[in-house]
Amino acid sequence: MSFELSSRPPGEDPQSILIYGSGDAAISMLALGFAQRGRPQFAWANCAGSTHELELRTRELLDVHAGVGRWDSVEPRQLEPQSVRPEAVDDLVEMGTDTSRSLLLNLLRLPPLLQELVSITPPLSDPVTIVLTRVDALPAGLARDTFGDPSLHDTLHRGRVTLVVTFHGTPALPLLEAFDRVFRIEEIRGKHWADSFVWSERDPAEIDLLLPQPLRDTWSGLNLNPSLLTR
DSSP states (O other): OOOOOOSSOOSSOOOEEEEEESOHHHHHHHHHHHHHTTOSOOEEEETTTTSSOOOHHHHHHHHHHOTTOEESOOOGGGGSOOOOOGGGGGGGOSSOOHHHHHHHHHHHTSOHHHHHHHHTSSOTTSOEEEEEEOGGGSOHHHHHHHHTOHHHHHHHHHTTEEEEEEEEBOOOHHHHHHOSEEEEEEOOTTSOGGGSEEEEEEOTTOGGGSSOEEHHHHTGGGTOOGGGGGO
């Protein structure tokens, strides 16, 4: 896997970003904007599979930009945390520090899908971005327990991984509280996706987004690719 075993990731800080609400195109395009920012390729998986297919335009864009790998369908078992005995990694970290051994153990406890997505991303000198769409299609308890676990996010951050998750509807409180940045989107039926209203529910840096604003008006302020607004 392309994780860097260090207690403090170099370079930009990795984040966990949750985007939820209504409007498939708006939610997916904001996720794409965050994923593409600063790294043109990323890995993504659709947790709903054929049950809730993505809107065609955003699916095509995700396919184009997610050049390092994509999963069109995800089985719930692929997002179940793994059980690992500490003794199982002793031989792998013969000269490692306690910090590197602890991180390796936590990496091996990640759900299989996250391990697989990270393993195909760019070299460990580069930050990694993973996008998971339609997490709401997973069993409610699984989504809450997996993504509401602070240790999962901490492990990804230490491995220099930014996680972007989309959720249609309203997530459970433990899931909301586990993310560094939380954005809510409400679509306006009959309008372009960029006219949907967006506001920040968790992000001290986004003071200007405490109140709902049209997504197109906030796009440049979030340093997102302006060409995506024309899609």
